[in-house]
Amino acid sequence: MEVRRTVPVKLDLSDSDADLLHETIDEFRWAANYVVDAAFDDEYAVTSKRKLHDRTYQQVREETRLHSNLVQAARSRAAESLQSVVAKWKRGKYASRPYFSSSFLEYDKRSATFNADYATLSTVDGRITAEYVLPDEDRDTPHAEYLFGDEYETTGATLHYRNGEFYLHVRTKADVEDPEPPENGTVLGVDLGVENIAVTSTGKFWSGNELNHWHREYEKRRASMQQRGTRYAHEAMQRVGRKETGRFEQMLHRIANGIVREARENGCSVVAFEDLTDIRERMAGAKRLHAWAFRRLFDYVTYKAERFGIDTEQVNPAYTSQRCSRIGCGFTVDANRPSQDTFECQSCGYEAHADYNAAKNIGLKYLRRSHRSSGGGAVVGLRLNTGMLNASGFTSAPCESVRAGVHGEGHAL
Ligand SMILES: [Zn+2]
Structure with missing residues (x-):
């Protein structure tokens, strides 16, 4: 190809x-x-x-x-x-x-x-x-x-x-050689967010700090430049904006490479994201910059993954943050999410980093959808950091858990 x-x-x-x-x-x-x-x-x-x-x-x-x-x-x-x-x-x-x-x-x-x-x-x-x-x-x-x-x-x-x-x-x-999609492929779930740009169901985190920091700086500078109100200031701002755009595109390339690497190392045939439509309206604190970054990231992952025979998909995001991702539980209530970072199931007691719980749910949604639809291409399970979870609830590592409070760029847990 x-x-x-x-x-x-x-x-x-x-x-x-x-x-x-x-x-x-x-x-x-x-x-x-x-x-x-x-x-x-x-x-x-x-x-x-x-x-x-x-x-x-x-x-x-x-x-x-x-x-x-x-x-x-x-x-x-x-x-x-x-x-x-x-x-x-x-x-x-x-x-x-x-x-x-x-x-x-x-x-x-x-x-x-x-x-x-x-x-x-x-x-x-x-x-x-x-x-x-x-x-x-x-x-x-x-x-x-x-x-x-x-x-x-x-x-x-x-x-x-x-x-x-x-x-x-x-x-x-x-x-490049035509890609051979992994046999018995699994799905990698990816949660997108403001605090962490991306978190995978295998427990890799990419922090949103750089993007958020710059967004605040940009808003400050824009406010002060608008006060000066000159044409020159406007052009200067556009130049700064373009320079930063290039920097963020590179950052998004790095994250996309990391996600694709994660998918390949774990034998995934699908990377599942939440549906990007209206993501800014759904997500607290998301700015236009974030919506732009998520779209870019999805596009980058899509074209980088294609040559390895890995597809990208989007799933309906409803309740992926409130629902307990432990198979057999699935308890869904706002109170499961006591803070931005923390997921604590009010029914079964499952605790995890909230973004990790959401990444698992996104992967699980795709897993169930692929099993419901007829025809080939169904994935056999959801890839976690400690093993695989299949649709009927078997996990090769029943005590897996990723807890709150872990940050940093792309480190494994
Ligand atoms: Zn639960």
């Missing part, structure tokens, strides 16, 4: 090289718009790359200083936009004529070379060397996985200019 990934990398450029890239982007955009204009005869639009080549290649070469590969890339991009517009017209839908206004440029392996920490890029005046600005952490980042790893091959990149910085969105691909 072929796996494709895109990794955004900021570029470190001298002023003169940055100028060259600006000029190149301008001419590329001009070329793409020129091709679009040339495609139209009255209301009819040519979309074939061959025909567009015949109509525009000479003129674009004469009017621009673009390397022939960039001329081709601009034409391809124009052709793709034209094709999607014409497809909409054929379905009777409205679509306006394509027009390129944003700052971007498509590179392939003929117009650029991609190395571990820099790229060379074709411009309107020869090639320049663009150093990558890479994260400090050297492991568990998308960069380490896709750019430096031997497994992934770089196929091309899109250059973007945003808020005063150039970014390469580097496209990579790898041919």
Whole structure:
């Protein structure tokens, strides 16, 4: 199976090289718009790359200083936009004529070379060397996985200019063996939360401290900047926001890698989350930032798990926090949850960290659902830190329990 990934990398450029890239982007955009204009005869639009080549290649070469590969890339991009517009017209839908206004440029392996920490890029005046600005952490980042790893091959990149910085969105691909889903697979339950971003039914915790701390700082800074009320302050805030977004995306990648690792080490074929719809309304203290983080985390786990044949699922979250996860009990009452951290069953006395209890319930909900539905793919049990729990209540470690008060990033209990 072929796996494709895109990794955004900021570029470190001298002023003169940055100028060259600006000029190149301008001419590329001009070329793409020129091709679009040339495609139209009255209301009819040519979309074939061959025909567009015949109509525009000479003129674009004469009017621009673009390397022939960039001329081709601009034409391809124009052709793709034209094709999607014409497809909409054929379905009777409205679509306006394509027009390129944003700052971007498509590179392939003929117009650029991609190395571990820099790229060379074709411009309107020869090639320049663009150093990558890479994260400090050297492991568990998308960069380490896709750019430096031997497994992934770089196929091309899109250059973007945003808020005063150039970014390469580097496209990579790898041919990996078709995954073999684990036999007799089990489900890993994952609880999402504000205090702990994620807790698994195997008892791994990822703290939400960093995210929450930053959210408070952000709100403070935003309040003070809004008081100053200048346009500059607004832009400065957006820049800070984007920088932090990148940092949190990396953190979410690390957590996603941890969850996938946990699933693989425990022979899980499914990772079950609660349904993410309206999660912010359900969860006390959850901000827009949390809803964003949960969605990202789910997406990251989904694509990272796919290549190991592991699925992700969402289950109905009703009562997963109040219900006792001990098989045979299932007592459900608000009083089971005396504090944010603590679960204490008022019926059977089962005690656990509240998020761990919820992670078990989420896994159990999936387990029951998969047994009710006909057809294949049922999981045989829920994976816990001490063993496995099956649908009929057998657990290989009846005294398992994860107690309140355990925090930290991804440590096993
Ligand atoms: Zn109970």
